[in-house]
Amino acid sequence: MPTEALDNLLHNKEGDYLDCTFGTGGHSRRILENIGISGSLKAIDKDPKVQKFANQILDKRFEFKNISFSDLENSFPSESFDGMLIDLGISSFQLDDHSRGFSFKSESILDMRMNQTQGLTAFEWLNSANEKEIADAFYYLGEERKSRALAKQIVEKRKKRKISLTSDLTNLKFPYSRSKKHPATNIFRAIRMFINNEIEELISVLKSSLSLLKKGGKLVVISFHSIEDRIVKNFLRGRLENVSLESYMKSEGKLIKPTEEEVFNNPRSRSAILRVGKKL
Template sequence: MPVEVLDNLLHIKEGDYLDCTFGGGGHSKSILENIGVSGSLKAIDKDPKVLKFADQILDSRFEFKNISFSDLENSFPCESFDGILMDLGISSIQLDDQSRGFSFKSDSILDMRMDQTQGLAAFEWLNKADEKEIADTFYYLGEERKSRALAKQIIEKRKKGKITSTSDLINLRFPYSRSKKHPATNIFRAVRMFINNEIEELISALKSSLSLLKKGGRLVVISFHSIEDRIVKNFLRGTLENVTLESYLEPEGKLIKPSEEEVYNNPRARSAILRVGKKI
């Protein structure tokens, strides 16, 4: 939804903007093409592998920082931005990199870390976590109804050898489903979200947006599944983690979904939901 992003984010031509999910730089390049000469764009991404793409943008209005959502508030002054963009989930670059283990379309090492220099890899966690922790992760982060049965299979599989690759998850015995999506989709998402603390990071970023936005500034968030979208929707209604916020962003318009044409050209966009909030 590149057009919808720009229409809702860039409400001031000469404004100051923040791209929280740089990835391959697609959004950042579009923003730079559409802001004025005195405008500015800061971009962040926790994945150090995207530095090579940031270095290719030779524009004095642009600055990149290799930081996480949870570092935002300590990295920029209050009321720095007229607009903040968060395109959640994983980038196509990460999905297509077989060394990362994000995709079930190829057999590769089960890493799944956004930043491969920090924290446990997915295979390390799956080999040490107990059955209940795995089942709860599948259920709460993957919304997988057969979470306990699948967790039990992983424990049994570990008795025969360590979990190391994406095929170890793909080859679990999944219940029959009429859904068109791959049966491993839910548990892949759950493990990725757990390994990268994605819910905690999202909550931190949303809180930071309250102080980082200028008055009248816009927050534009693209989410790809119900857990993320529910958090964003409630945040724009004035609650976060079931707590009423003293200050909040006002929802702008209705949620936006990709057109049929966009889904046809980019199937990965089919579940995208865009929401906009304004600082009052």
């Protein structure tokens, strides 16, 4: 997937680029390797813990800011970039950090904030939200068919003891058995998306791309599930609410899926969907 993402993004080797999801900097490093000496790369990430990876990149063409998608328009002048890259979701660095509660594979406190210095933690929300709010998040953000039954169990459970650990969720009684994925996959995703305002943030970065990209600039988005992809697809087709059609972006080509080899080398890429737009 990185190869297609970069081939689409870097249409002008001496251009100015923005990596909206720095993570541990894998994509940023590849961009720097592939642009010329007068090109530049800005990168952002809302997680302050990734600053240490950004500090390792000693390249005059590179600059990192610890901000969110929704801060972009206040942080960069309009028409700053020839290309913007968005690689949605969480990084393996966040998933593997056992103090954060993103993974159902290890026991940890249910924090789930991408920026641990602000906002409500997952455990605060799960102990205070009403049953309907939890069920709706599970249904709409996690596409969880048994959303109501699972939300009910959480509310019953917390009457006896606060929900605070990943095992409080993995030990729920899931009223079905799935062969491939862990039964808690959907609700973990739903809680993470809710806690980090992921839908609002995605809409915000897509809209910002309209002002931040130069004419002819490319938007490259990698998403990992149908909820995100639907928003990106609708945006590129000019069907996202409150976005004017004239200032629009054209969708370029069809969506691109990873090759078998890429999935073998990087199992996370299995559900990746790449879409490309061009600012008109």
